[in-house]
Amino acid sequence: MANVSKKTVSRVINDSPFVKEETRLKINEIIRELGFVPDPQARGLAFRRSFLIGMIYDNPTAQYVVNMQQGILDAMKGTSFELVIRPCDRQTPTFLADMRSFVERQKLFGVVLTPSVSEDDRLVKLLHDIDCPYVRIASVSLDSAATMVVTHDCEGAADAARHLADLGHHLIAHISGPPTFRSAHERRRGFTEALAARAIKIRAGYDREGAYTFDSGIALAQELLKLKPRPTAIFTGNDEMAAGVYKVAHDMGLSIPHDLSVIGFDDSPVATRLWPVLTTVRLPIRDMGRMAAEKLIKRRSERRAHAEDVTEVIPSLIVRESTGPASRP
Secondary structure, eight states, rough: OOOOOOOHHHHHHHTTTSSOHHHHHHHHHHHHHHHHHHHHHHHHHHHSSSSSSEEOOOOOHHHHHHHHHHHHHHTTTTTSOOOEEEEEEEETTTTHHHHHHHOOOOOOOOEEEEETTGOOHHHHHHHHHOOOOEEEEEEOOOSSSEEEEEEEHHHHHHHHHHHHTTTOOSSSEEEEOOTTHHHHHHHHHHHHHHHTTOOOOOTTTTTEEEEESSHHHHHHHHTTTTTSSOSHHHHEESSEEEEEHHHHHTTTTTTTTTOOEEEEEEOGGGTTTTSOOOOEOOOHHHHHHHHHHHHHHHHHTTSSSSOOOOOOOEEEEEOOSOOSSSSSS
């Protein structure tokens, strides 16, 4: 047959707990003689689970989704696994039914849950009920160590606050992500608490709620940069919204960083495509996807949960050209 993959089929046979040793030897002999490419769904019928891993997401930032997907694929290299991508909307009345149908129809090996769907305890309970393994990626620990990749967004936002304080900024604005994302709350908390430790408080009206999108960054920057007095710095919950701030500053004739310092979050590719290049908090999204998939594959292949340390990712502030000393008191 065409497109032969002997190595893949051998791995499937040898890893299966349902195949006796003498049968393995005979099947491997046939594989060596003929070879074929197994279908993940057909293998699922034999082993009661497919070799498909689902990635469920509700993030509006396309680059975030792509980076996460690439990380999961990195973990799958050299394995028998394939990736199935599933967007969702937690606000729809059919959300849980849709997710159950997706998992059961595909006979998924397991799922990687990305923020903010990873924070939905209803979905986690559903996965428990249908015996579908999962790994959650979230800004704080929400589950057992075996099921978590924790990103500590709060710490990265605190670094951003301290950087602005060190530059002499006191009139600082903040554009957060949507309230349905725990990361938005953690980034705001880390930022405001670190400012408070420097005796700096965000004024009423200078803390706005965005949507992790370029357009929401534009809309809220238009409001913030018309305030009297105008903020000397803006921290945004992600780089997409920071790009929106750049556009508004340019339209208003403001110079970054002379008139306005800007900090983003994620260190996505857009950060180095802006001019001046964006100071941002680096969150290694691709690595997060890889860690989650590796954790899922290891946990399921061993067929039992092991006590293990929590998998953690620590954000880091990347100082570039979009931040400078406060231009006025």
